[in-house]
Structures are given as C-alpha cells and as structure tokens.
Amino acid sequence: MATVEVTFTPLPAHVRTARLVATAVARRSGVDESLLDEVRLAVGEACSRAVEAHRKHCPRMPIRVALTDDAERFEVVVTDAAPADALPAELAHSSATQAVDGVIHQLPPGVGLAVITGLADDVRISPAGAGTSIAMSWKRHVDAA
Amino acid sequence: MATVEVTFTPLPAHVRTARLVATAVARRSGVDESLLDEVRLAVGEACSRAVEAHRKHCPRMPIRVALTDDAERFEVVVTDAAPADALPAELAHSSATQAVDGVIHQLPPGVGLAVITGLADDVRISPAGAGTSIAMSWKRHVDAA
Amino acid sequence: MDLKLGHYNKDGIEVVDVEGEIDVYTAPRLRELLIDLVNKKNYQLVVNMEKVEFLDSTGLGVLVGGLKRVRAHDGSLDLVCTQERILKIFRITGLTKVFGIHDSVDQAITARKAEK
Amino acid sequence: MDLKLGHYNKDGIEVVDVEGEIDVYTAPRLRELLIDLVNKKNYQLVVNMEKVEFLDSTGLGVLVGGLKRVRAHDGSLDLVCTQERILKIFRITGLTKVFGIHDSVDQAITARKAEK
Numbered sequence A, B: 001m002a003t004v005e006v007t008f009t010p011l012p013a014h015v016r017t018a019r020l021v022a023t024a025v026a027r028r029s030g031v032d033e034s035l036l037d038e039v040r041l042a043v044g045e046a047c048s049r050a051v052e053a054h055r056k057h058c059p060r061m062p063i064r065v066a067l068t069d070d071a072e073r074f075e076v077v078v079t080d081a082a083p084a085d086a087l088p089a090e091l092a093h094s095s096a097t098q099a100v101d102g103v104i105h106q107l108p109p110g111v112g113l114a115v116i117t118g119l120a121d122d123v124r125i126s127p128a129g130a131g132t133s134i135a136m137s138w139k140r141h142v143d144a145a
Numbered sequence C, D: 001m002d003l004k005l006g007h008y009n010k011d012g013i014e015v016v017d018v019e020g021e022i023d024v025y026t027a028p029r030l031r032e033l034l035i036d037l038v039n040k041k042n043y044q045l046v047v048n049m050e051k052v053e054f055l056d057s058t059g060l061g062v063l064v065g066g067l068k069r070v071r072a073h074d075g076s077l078d079l080v081c082t083q084e085r086i087l088k089i090f091r092i093t094g095l096t097k098v099f100g101i102h103d104s105v106d107q108a109i110t111a112r113k114a115e116k
Ligand SMILES: Nc1ncnc2c1ncn2[C@@H]1O[C@H](COP(=O)(O)OP(=O)(O)O)[C@@H](O)[C@H]1O
Pocket: A024, A027, A028, A145, B016, C001, C002, C003, C025, C026, C027, C028, C029
C-alpha cells in the first residue's frame, strides 16, 4: 500500500474528514485496532492546529495530509503553510494546567502538540516550505495488505 | 465549505478510501441522505475505472479526486492520467447484457461509465491533461454548513 | 466492511452467502470462490445477496463471469436480492433481464427446480 | 457523529449531558452552552462525558474555559467519565489534577455536596 494524500481548505469540518481518512487507511495498513484511537486523535490535533494557523495567516491555502507506509510503520505527515514564527512559543507553552491558573480562557496553542507527543510513539516537527510539518508514525503488522 | 482533494496511488484498497471520503464530505455538504448511496457508488465506479487504467498504463502516477461545492451542488471530479485513447471504445462498449452472450468472462470496460451515467444526474467526461476527468454532481440543501 | 463468503448445499443446489462489500478490492475473492465451485462440478448456483452492503460494476462482472461459467455446463446462477439499492444497479445495467432475481433462497431453489 | 447537548438541574447542580464528538467543529456549541449556563447564574456544573466518543484539545480548552468561568464565581465544574480513551487525554495534559473526575453523576454530586 502506497500513498494517499488529502488536501483541504482550512475549515473545521474538514478536520473530521482528515481524521476519518487517516483512521481508515491506518486500519487497512495494518495498524492495530487498539492504536486507531491514537491515530484519530493525533491526526485530528495536528489538523486542528493547522486549520487555526491557516485561518489566521493564509485562509485560502490548503492543508496537506500525507499517509504512507513502509514495511514496518504507518506514517502521517500534516503540513501547513502558515508562518512558523510562532512555533517556538507554541512548543514552550504547552502546559494545559498552567492555563487553568492564568487569566485567559483558552488553552495555550501548544497543548495540541503536547497531546500529539503524548500519543504517537514517534513525532517529528520540522519546517516545510513556509510552514511546518508534523510527522507521526505507528507500528503496522507486516502481514497486512 | 470549499475543496477537499484526495490523491492516491492505483490500489484497489484506496478506492474504498475515496468512497469513504466522498460520502462523508457529501453528507456534510448537505447532499440528501437518500442520494449518498449514489455518490458512494458513482465515485467508486469512477475510481475503480481510473485504478484499472493506471495499473495498465502508469502504475506510479496518482489518481486525483476533487470534492467541491457551490451554492447549489456538490461536485466530485475524478481525474486519471492514463492515455484516453481507449475512451471512445469504452463509451461504445457499455452494454453489460451483450457481455453475457459474448465469449469473454469480463464486463466491457464501459459498464462502469454506464453505471455512473445512470446514477449521477449530471455527468461530464472530458480530457484532462494526458488523461480523462469524470465530473459528477448532486444537489445539496443550501441551508447546510 | 470486508467481504464474508460462505456456501452450503441445499437440494442439490449450491447456495453462496455473500456479506459485506463486493467491489474492486474484494471481488477477486468472490470470483475465486465461484471458479472453485464450478471446478468442483457445482453448476447450479444461488448467490444470496441479502447481506451485501455495496456492489459495483466489478462485482457485477464477477457475477456475469460466474453465470457464463455455469452456463457452459448447462448450469444456472440465480440471485437472491430484495434490497432496492442493489437491485438498482442490476436495472441500470439491464442485468435484471439476464439473472433470475428472487426474494429468498427457498424461492430461488423452488423456481429453479420447477424449470428443470 | 455530531454533538448532542442536554442539561438539567439536580439538587441545585446543573448537569450537562454531552454525547458525540467534541472537536474543533463542534466545541463552539459546548462553549456557548457553558457560557449561557454561567450567564444564567449556574455556577455548580457537572459535565457528563459518558457518551462522548471523541475529545481533542479544542474540547479540553472549552472545559478549562468553563472551569475558569465558574471559578470566577466561586463555583465548580466536575466531570463524569469512566472511558479510558477519554481519560487518557486528561492524563497526558495533566488535567486530571485540575478537574474532579467521577464515575457517575450521583457520585459527582455527592462529592461536590460533601465539599461545601
Ligand atoms: N487483495 C485483496 N482482495 C480481496 N480482499 C482482501 C485483499 N487483501 C486483503 N483482503 C481482505 O480485506 C480485509 C481488509 O478489509 P478492510 O480494509 O478492513 O475493509 P474496510 O476498511 O472497508 O472495513 C482483510 O482482512 C482481508 O480479509
């Protein structure tokens, strides 16, 4: 099984589509049933984050989700095109509990990244063009289709 | 709601992914529940046809499915990159019943197109780059998201 | 949904139960089963499609292929299907004229026996 | 799955039933409901998440926002959740230390009354 790629304009509804696709392809790729919830959640977090960044910075640009697998792993890469300037701050402010004591009514933007890191057993965050890409991968059963 | 695009390498399993996405996006786009079966089937036929053509002619090239909507309609365009030379013959040989009396054990390649034409209320088949694109559309409820 | 296949003999007719989706991905398995049954000299087949959730032209092709194989041995391939969304595909392609389509396995068997 | 919201008063505590997926798409509706309840002077809330099928950080954000709003009025927001996959997200983010998480609505109410 090779690559499936999904691109979508930054609308919250499309995050659901991305989650749906990622979960279905992961299942077919041989990712264990018990891990599918993690795939769904991590991909959803990465896409929600990208949607918010695009709505702020580049609402007409699409977000890209690439799904691939090799002999051992199923990989999802979510790539946005929003300026990555905010990323260091985001990585620094990933504590949900601090937010509770703060004055703002929102979680810091880094919480989504913290959730992803807590879920996927292999996460790489790197610059991609003007934006950022988040690569996450999970083990697959090598005997699957 | 704007564009979702799915590209995939020509594997039968990915046709299922394409069907899944098309149905989910159609639902969210406000296509009537009673039409979703048609969307699923027509998109599946168009993708199966593209997968077969790519496997024969260009197994490394991806197939593209674009999902868009405007005020009134939800549109799916399936674009392949396989040489379109065979298309006229395909359109001419779309009778499933003739095949029953023939000697070969397969339906003629045009049957998929006949099914699509029988299902979607608006179908356009046109050249697209080196290949062919099949555009199908369905009415959506204008009050949906 | 994956494809589930089962088969059993009833009154000398081989009944094939099909459950799930018959499409470009799973149709090869149904094709293999039908070929296998014919190779084992089952020429009177009934394919029960009551639990089929999805059928496309690849699936139709496999059914037509099966029909032609059994006919080469003066056999028959009848279908059981009452689901409107599945029947629609047979109608669009004109295959309602080619297959005997029945409301139940028993009805299909009775009709086949009567034709003998 | 879409998000379904309901709420009712029990022993002076407003219980919010949440069913379905709380994500970037549906979270705004839960946020609005919580704000509305607080505006109507309900400062003791229990959010019943037993029928939540999906929760992401956007959903967590709405719950934290709700907690902060009721705390501004010396109120409380407790959760009912026994589903491991939902609890996991609270653990990863450390929010198990912030929310009272209970096994049932009755338990949540009893615990809250005892604290008064
Ligand atoms: N090449 C193939 N042709 C037909 N069936 C296959 C093939 N490879 C695998 N399968 C079957 O398909 C199943 C996987 O289907 P799955 O991807 O779960 O479908 P869905 O995602 O629609 O539920 C496998 O368990 C196997 O039985």
